[in-house]
Amino acid sequence: EPExxxxxxxxxxxxxxxxxxxxxxxxNHLYFYWYRQILGQxxxxxxxxxxxxxxxxSEIFDxxxxxxxxxxxxxxxxIRSTKLEDSAMYFCASSVARQYFGPGTRLTVT
Amino acid sequence: xxxxxxxxxxxxxxEGEDFTTYCNSSTTLSNIQWYKQRPGGHPVFLIQLxxxxxxxxxxxxxxxxxxxxxxxxxxxxxxxxxxxxxxxCAGFGGATNKLIFGTGTLLAVQP
Numbered sequence: 757e758p759e760x761x762x763x764x765x766x767x768x769x770x771x772x773x774x775x776x777x778x779x780x781x782x783x784n785h786l787y788f789y790w791y792r793q794i795l796g797q798x799x800x801x802x803x804x805x806x807x808x809x810x811x812x813x814s815e816i817f818d819x820x821x822x823x824x825x826x827x828x829x830x831x832x833x834x835i836r837s838t839k840l841e842d843s844a845m846y847f848c849a850s851s852v853a854r855q856y857f858g859p860g861t862r863l864t865v866t
Numbered sequence: 867x868x869x870x871x872x873x874x875x876x877x878x879x880x881e882g883e884d885f886t887t888y889c890n891s892s893t894t895l896s897n898i899q900w901y902k903q904r905p906g907g908h909p910v911f912l913i914q915l916x917x918x919x920x921x922x923x924x925x926x927x928x929x930x931x932x933x934x935x936x937x938x939x940x941x942x943x944x945x946x947x948x949x950x951x952x953x954x955c956a957g958f959g960g961a962t963n964k965l966i967f968g969t970g971t972l973l974a975v976q977p
Contacts, residue, residue, distance in 0.1 A: 787963075789965070791967075798954065798967045798968065799909060799954060799956075801965055804963045806963075811963050812962060812963045854899070855899075855965065857908040857911075858908065859907075859908050860908050
């Protein structure tokens with residue numbers, strides 16, 4: 757079965773630093789998403805991306821967050837100035853008919 | 867905003883017992899999806915229900931979508947240790963591309 761891949765698997769950063777989380781969606785998919793999951797909690801929608809632009813975003817996705825598809829394969833999530841409460845698992849997903857989730861990046865902000 | 871709640875939060879069963887998780891949305895859903903997340907893993911799509919009152923089966927799993935399209939349930943018959951994980955419902959509400967996840971039910975199965 758095709759897979760979404762994400763790198764790194766774990767990122768540790770200091771508060772105030774910028775981080776970029778990377779995702780390679782499944783190649784023929786058109787919709788891309790970022791979700792986050794704080795430890796022990798539910799999965800929360802951050803943003804959806806289609807046709808090289810954001811199609812929807814949640815209230816969590818404020819000015820500190822941005823997404824980009826810099827080339828034909830990667831899809832990135834940037835957090836400009838990380839806060840302690842950004843510590844979470846970040847999942848990328850891509851879809852045609854249904855969503856396929858990547859393995860996630862665990863972000864730890866110290 | 868739209869909220870999707872699940873009960874129970876946690877269920878511990880003996881292997882062979884049945885298990886049910888219930889999902890309730892504050893708004894009508896265009897469809898409902900179910901995901902399973904193993905401990906330390908990522909959500910894995912199980913199924914999608916679209917029609918009011920729809921029932922679908924996957925081996926020991928039975929999924930139901932309520933008549934009003936605001937609730938859903940997942941029933942597992944004769945649980946096995948491989949069923950361990952958190953089961954999330956998720957839905958799109960209205961004209962939106964946001965997939966809103968439920969609060970999840972963590973299933974523990976004792977052999």
